[in-house]
Amino acid sequence: MSTLEITKNLQSIDTSSLVDKVERKLIELLISKDIKVGDSIPKELELADVLGVSRTVVREALTRLKTLGLIETKKKRGAVLTNPDLTGLLEKSLYPEIMDKNTLREIFEMRLALEIGMADFIMERVTPEDVAALKAIVEDEPTVADQHLFQIEQEIRFHGKLYEISGNQVLKRFQQMLLPVFDYVHKSGLLKKMPKTKKFVSHKGLVEIIENGSAEMLRNAMRNHLENHFARIFE
Amino acid sequence: MSTLEITKNLQSIDTSSLVDKVERKLIELLISKDIKVGDSIPKELELADVLGVSRTVVREALTRLKTLGLIETKKKRGAVLTNPDLTGLLEKSLYPEIMDKNTLREIFEMRLALEIGMADFIMERVTPEDVAALKAIVEDEPTVADQHLFQIEQEIRFHGKLYEISGNQVLKRFQQMLLPVFDYVHKSGLLKKMPKTKKFVSHKGLVEIIENGSAEMLRNAMRNHLENHFARIFE
């Protein structure tokens, strides 16, 4: 065997900690067919005993699973398998203050893509009541957006409602969760300065399309509506 | 005071555990301006001492932060603040086997929205090399997709490249991460049976548009290309 091969083999040794191993074992257990959501998993001491490690290690592994939202623990009852809440999890680790600038910008971009791409779901699922609600929101909207603070709240109200109409909880929660990011991106000089705000498709225009138009029309209108944001990203 | 009011007041007592409190304290510390990415945070024993709790509690709180990707720990060095990797975190908790059916469907929908909505980023950032790469991918694509397995691999290759072209790492990793979900959704009878596969815009057609068309054209073409998926969702 050549030296190269030897070193190659050597560096593939298992450097993971005990907790890592136990965590893997537990996850295997969780996704096995034997355990369904709501079922309990063995007690800490049993696991420690079976796996041949201390309760400390088991507890730390369980803590990780808890943090990931895979299990919930209660006294006496023990730990039970739960279906993980992705958005809730993201929310927990989403602190714009300590996030990479580039990632922040990319998340901002993702939002733009989502709002354009979800047009089909909006048009498929919108109800007359939704349209009425949208109209109520944009009713007393100032033609010229001079009050910046008001404008932001209004933006959130309007676009939030759109996410709601999409009938997709994951999307809706995604938006809720990313709001702080958007706010942060706006405030920090992360993007280019706002260009001259030309007149693009307004909220009222979007509502009009949602009521009478097609998904394709909504996509294009939304793209136009978001033009200022795109312009800031694309220089 | 009425009994109702009393009980209302009583149930607002702090039921959070010690670890919860310590975790909050630590997060406050992390997002404070004093600590930047790469900086170390106090040692476990110091923290235990200052906060007046045992080292075990501090360790468990730190374990949570580690799991969330907010910090990394090394022996001797201690714990250092890191910018959290959102997608990596999601990946860790993403087990289609134990996820709620509805959530799975919603994630699938989100993918569709993203692929349509990212057209602008693709058109803005695509290079001649990218186009060449795309052409190479679709070159020997069978006109009639008879080999299902091959088709899936091909789908991943092609659309993966599109995510790459979007120049958005978060998006790209999102796709990578959600692939198992798509696979799972396809295999499980979660969606309606595939309708008669009519002839829609092909990969080759998409490439053609990317090379010579506009963002708007790409959005519409992509929507068309994904029609089968939409049909399965919308019945």
Next chain:
DNA sequence: AGACTGTATTATGTTATACATAATAATTTC
């Protein structure tokens, strides 16, 4: 019988202590 109360049990939550291990700093050796 049925509702309330107290007690026992059990599994997680918390503390304390000791030692192992790996990464860094300090020291010695040549």
Next chain:
DNA sequence: GAAATTATTATGTATAACATAATACAGTCT
């Protein structure tokens, strides 16, 4: 002065003991 050795330090692991809260069970009272 560079390399090897040793010391130090902070995290990783193990063990034992007790606290706490949720549940089950029995007992009491009307």
